[in-house]
Amino acid sequence: MDQTCAPIYEALMKYNETRVVPFDVPGHKHGKGNPLLTEFLGQTCMNVDVNSMKPLDNLCHPVSVIRDAERLAAEAFGAGHCFFMVNGTTSSVQSMILSVCREGDKIIIPRNVHRSAINALIISGVIPVYVDPGVDRRLGIPLGMSADNVEKAIARNPDAKAVFVNNPTYYGICTDIKRIVQTAHAHGMKVLADEAHGTHLYFGENMPLSAMAAGADMAAVSMHKTGGSLTQSSFLLVGKNAGLTEGHVRSVINLTQTTSGSYLLLSSLDIARKYYAAEGKELCARMVSSAEYARREINAIGGYYAYSDELVNGSDIFAFDKTKLSIYTRGIGLTGIEVYDILRDSYDIQMELGDIGNVLAIMSPGDRWKDIERLVSALTEIKRRFGRDSAEAVDHEYINPQIVMSPKAAFYGEQEVLPIKESAGRVSCEFVMCYPPGIPIIAPGELLTPDIIDNIIYSKERGCFMTGTEDMNIEKIRVIKA
Amino acid sequence: MELWFTEYHSPDVKMSIRTDKQLYCGKSEFQRIDVFESPEFGRFLTLDGLMMLTEKDEFIYHEMITHVAMAANPDVKSVLVIGAGDGGTIRELTRYESIEHIDMVEIDEEVVRVCREYLPQTASKLSDPRVTIYFEDGLRFVRTKADLYDLIIVDSTDPFGPGEGLFTSEFYGNCYNALTADGILINQHESPYYKEDAAAMQRAHKRIREFFPICRVYQAHIPTYPSGHWLFGFASKTVDPLALDEERWNGLGLKTRYYNTELHKGCFAIPNYVKELLENAK
Numbered sequence: 150m151d152q153t154c155a156p157i158y159e160a161l162m163k164y165n166e167t168r169v170v171p172f173d174v175p176g177h178k179h180g181k182g183n184p185l186l187t188e189f190l191g192q193t194c195m196n197v198d199v200n201s202m203k204p205l206d207n208l209c210h211p212v213s214v215i216r217d218a219e220r221l222a223a224e225a226f227g228a229g230h231c232f233f234m235v236n237g238t239t240s241s242v243q244s245m246i247l248s249v250c251r252e253g254d255k256i257i258i259p260r261n262v263h264r265s266a267i268n269a270l271i272i273s274g275v276i277p278v279y280v281d282p283g284v285d286r287r288l289g290i291p292l293g294m295s296a297d298n299v300e301k302a303i304a305r306n307p308d309a310k311a312v313f314v315n316n317p318t319y320y321g322i323c324t325d326i327k328r329i330v331q332t333a334h335a336h337g338m339k340v341l342a343d344e345a346h347g348t349h350l351y352f353g354e355n356m357p358l359s360a361m362a363a364g365a366d367m368a369a370v371s372m373h374k375t376g377g378s379l380t381q382s383s384f385l386l387v388g389k390n391a392g393l394t395e396g397h398v399r400s401v402i403n404l405t406q407t408t409s410g411s412y413l414l415l416s417s418l419d420i421a422r423k424y425y426a427a428e429g430k431e432l433c434a435r436m437v438s439s440a441e442y443a444r445r446e447i448n449a450i451g452g453y454y455a456y457s458d459e460l461v462n463g464s465d466i467f468a469f470d471k472t473k474l475s476i477y478t479r480g481i482g483l484t485g486i487e488v489y490d491i492l493r494d495s496y497d498i499q500m501e502l503g504d505i506g507n508v509l510a511i512m513s514p515g516d517r518w519k520d521i522e523r524l525v526s527a528l529t530e531i532k533r534r535f536g537r538d539s540a541e542a543v544d545h546e547y548i549n550p551q552i553v554m555s556p557k558a559a560f561y562g563e564q565e566v567l568p569i570k571e572s573a574g575r576v577s578c579e580f581v582m583c584y585p586p587g588i589p590i591i592a593p594g595e596l597l598t599p600d601i602i603d604n605i606i607y608s609k610e611r612g613c614f615m616t617g618t619e620d621m622n623i624e625k626i627r628v629i630k631a
Numbered sequence: 632m633e634l635w636f637t638e639y640h641s642p643d644v645k646m647s648i649r650t651d652k653q654l655y656c657g658k659s660e661f662q663r664i665d666v667f668e669s670p671e672f673g674r675f676l677t678l679d680g681l682m683m684l685t686e687k688d689e690f691i692y693h694e695m696i697t698h699v700a701m702a703a704n705p706d707v708k709s710v711l712v713i714g715a716g717d718g719g720t721i722r723e724l725t726r727y728e729s730i731e732h733i734d735m736v737e738i739d740e741e742v743v744r745v746c747r748e749y750l751p752q753t754a755s756k757l758s759d760p761r762v763t764i765y766f767e768d769g770l771r772f773v774r775t776k777a778d779l780y781d782l783i784i785v786d787s788t789d790p791f792g793p794g795e796g797l798f799t800s801e802f803y804g805n806c807y808n809a810l811t812a813d814g815i816l817i818n819q820h821e822s823p824y825y826k827e828d829a830a831a832m833q834r835a836h837k838r839i840r841e842f843f844p845i846c847r848v849y850q851a852h853i854p855t856y857p858s859g860h861w862l863f864g865f866a867s868k869t870v871d872p873l874a875l876d877e878e879r880w881n882g883l884g885l886k887t888r889y890y891n892t893e894l895h896k897g898c899f900a901i902p903n904y905v906k907e908l909l910e911n912a913k
Contacts, residue, residue: 533808
């Protein structure tokens, strides 16, 4: 068995050839029970939407083809073990935290962590120790924790169980993960990496370091984001020397993962791994050269700034993932959100995100040169037709959160609802997220100080995209009852 | 032995041409290129299996994509042609001594090479000293140009293939910007008849309308194209194609087989169902 094999895919093909008569779920029975859906998705798709059975193994307790596929994936990623995940990278992130921390344990974590990680804290009762990721003042994007800041946090919290790292961030910013791993391990802490946007780091040349290569203990890899598998499929990697047993991690995953793992998702992971193992180096080189070409063309338009590794500063921008095409738009006088909307509404081009200062295009092996030409031409047109005098960058202030109780205690505590303006001195039970820069202003268990309340009001006034509270208008907030 | 070239005009309609032999078959970076010899249509060129031109009826397409604009504004000096690797459009344009410069942008150098070798009937004037050929993407070429061309002709393939980017808002906007104050944009505008072609025609019309104050459609009858009923778009900043100086064009003494100034006036008269499709283009 080697990387040219795809055990789950091969088992499904064999299953199809034997023309099994299904008296098991799913009830569409190879699509015959739902002709409309079969016409829409195609017969092949319906044929392999099947249930766990002996020849196809079982995701909750893999002993044959899924186990083989997981071993091949582990080998391809340089991991000790790889778990196939079907509840999204959210589930991978949560399983990492739940695998190494218990209730009341501390975890050192960047403030611009994905929502899924903070939700894992709510589920588990783990206490966060936040590290300021730093913000690029001009671009308004959150950066990566500097190793210095992480080391300070480790020194101040020697009892923490783990350090959590984004590798890279949405915008392609990487931290010095190798140095963080060395320091954390020297203090007996595990290192968990959110590599939702980092699949390609494992296959390309001259890429920022992947978590497994850096010696991290666990990594959550969104194979579906740039690795070509289906949405919601993901890998959870365990490092070769992580000291975690497969059985322990599996039992944590099985706490929340479905018992009806989709074979569409599983086979897509298997086939995507096979494809990347064979062609990954070339695919990544193409992604980088496409992104670099697009950057040159976009920067030549004038006004836009498509940034790359010239940002690298050895600290909070330790490395830059050049496959990410982030474009700063304030120079043509438009917010990223405006450019994002115009691209979709007037040019039929869908970007990954738009924030106050930037739009972000995800590059993948699926990009065609003519699509890149369209994007560049559309940006040229947007500047010509909609451009204004350039606008000032929005400044962002990082306020250190004061953690009063665990996110779990706050989430489940006795609560009341107050207008945000009158909530000073109270403990929040909710998030207030602010984009940009995509950092929570407040999270459950934290003290609402006058500074934080001012920050929420100011961010709203200047037009940031705010989410998190039950109140859709972000005017009221749930706090711990006095 | 019977040897037939067949092309689907819709999922349920196909057209076949008996061929004597295949003169060329090759695959470029962008598409498959074939040249055949046939008893009825003479030599013909196909790209990815789709009919581009035949020796017998190409004159209709090439006369109609050039002379309508040239008659509407005989003062055109600088022309940009996008696509047109077969050279037919260039051949017609070079007949105007008043044109000083023609830039031709064709993405596929192989198409030009093959046409020069097998289709001299259309490719004969590609070496005219006024013509500069650029082998690059049309969308890329035009986006850096401003106030440069009196006439832009988009002689593209269908919007499903290498020509895809030439049916987009960004392209039409870039063209608007590349045109001079009295500039004209002519594009091959697909057919109104079969569903898929008609939808492409509507999309193109809707997008061109966003940029150009004058935006008309005219028609021609081209036997080897799907349904035989083909449209062209005439968009301009100021020039009205129907305010025609007939004497001036006729005074040039150009001999044409399809186009004449009577037909010029008539070709803008389009069937009601096509009018409706255009009006409802959203």
